[in-house]
Amino acid sequence: MSQKKYNVMILTAHDSLKVFRMTEERLTSALERHPHVRDYAEFSIVKTSTSFENEPGWNDEDYVVFRDGIKNADILVGYMFPLEEIRTIAPQLKWIHIIGAGIEHLHPLTWLPENVMLTNNRGAHAPKTREYAMMAMLMLGNHMPRLATAQRNSHWDGHFVSIIEGSTVLVVGAGKQGSAVANAARTLGVRAIGVDPDTAPRGDFDEIAPPSELHSLLPKADFVVLTLPYTQETHKFFGAKEFGLMKESAGFVNICRGKVVDHTALIEALKNGKISGAILDALEEEPLPENSPLWSTPNLTITPHMGCDDEENYIHRTFDIVMENIDKLIRGERLDNLIDPKKGY
Numbered sequence: 001m002s003q004k005k006y007n008v009m010i011l012t013a014h015d016s017l018k019v020f021r022m023t024e025e026r027l028t029s030a031l032e033r034h035p036h037v038r039d040y041a042e043f044s045i046v047k048t049s050t051s052f053e054n055e056p057g058w059n060d061e062d063y064v065v066f067r068d069g070i071k072n073a074d075i076l077v078g079y080m081f082p083l084e085e086i087r088t089i090a091p092q093l094k095w096i097h098i099i100g101a102g103i104e105h106l107h108p109l110t111w112l113p114e115n116v117m118l119t120n121n122r123g124a125h126a127p128k129t130r131e132y133a134m135m136a137m138l139m140l141g142n143h144m145p146r147l148a149t150a151q152r153n154s155h156w157d158g159h160f161v162s163i164i165e166g167s168t169v170l171v172v173g174a175g176k177q178g179s180a181v182a183n184a185a186r187t188l189g190v191r192a193i194g195v196d197p198d199t200a201p202r203g204d205f206d207e208i209a210p211p212s213e214l215h216s217l218l219p220k221a222d223f224v225v226l227t228l229p230y231t232q233e234t235h236k237f238f239g240a241k242e243f244g245l246m247k248e249s250a251g252f253v254n255i256c257r258g259k260v261v262d263h264t265a266l267i268e269a270l271k272n273g274k275i276s277g278a279i280l281d282a283l284e285e286e287p288l289p290e291n292s293p294l295w296s297t298p299n300l301t302i303t304p305h306m307g308c309d310d311e312e313n314y315i316h317r318t319f320d321i322v323m324e325n326i327d328k329l330i331r332g333e334r335l336d337n338l339i340d341p342k343k344g345y
Helices: 024-033 035-039 060-070 083-089 126-141 144-152 176-188 211-220 240-245 263-271 314-331
Strands: 006-013 041-048 075-078 095-098 117-119 168-172 191-195 207-209 223-226 251-254 277-280 300-302
Touching (some): 006 060, 024 035, 024 041, 024 314, 035 041, 035 314, 041 060, 060 083, 075 314, 095 314, 126 144, 126 176, 126 223, 126 251, 144 277, 144 300, 191 211, 207 211, 211 240, 240 263
Parallel strands (some): 168 191, 168 223, 223 251, 251 277, 277 300
């Protein structure tokens, strides 16, 4: 007897940005790369008028479309949906895949049924992260945020810098995104030290240290890059003490979540010359309000949370992660990118 096919519901929205748009064309392309998946999975794309988390969010018809699609689904691929309904309206559900790396919008995970697995999109950002990290280290090494501040002020800030080859980057969070930063560092001839609870050697890191060594490592770093998950434990994790331990010549980069940084402390560090410059791709509030003091902070470059998302290929990589995990599900193997509900990441 042939195995029953898994019903895979892909939840997207008519107004999704191109980078996150899950279309028939992109799904067909993924199935061409993984043709055997058709033998044991059937896919349906369910489109709502807008994304659930938007303001205003779903209308009555959107709820009907979602509930009708989820009732027979074994697998859900999406970003946000009515969490508390899952227990009662999706009796067959075995696995939910979130098309983002951060899942703090789902916290606390008390809504997740015990028998349902949750995975995220770790790894889909890696190629774009690698390029962004390379750009950020080169910008900071060449004082581009400082020079941009001088240009705004019509000030000729003549000075010279050295090459970044041979310097050190401290990557706080050594997962798949952090590993992409380490790969960028290796390409540039920069030594990469990771800080992570898992200190097993990996990839392009020269060294992995436990979080307990963060403060002793900060004074040795020429660049500090944050790639942490956001949890209650990492809320404003990086603040005045950490900036105070950095070299005055060092640069700071945040490409994870804005809430892991104390921005008041960052502003003070930049204004007082405690660090040489910073690049932020993640802010505590997005879009950043017009009256935020970050806009006028010297030696700071802000990018609007676009640095690590590849418009043309992000969903292609997302579907690859899903297809490869369906293979694992069929074989009874542990899925990649599993979330630990107790840890929240």
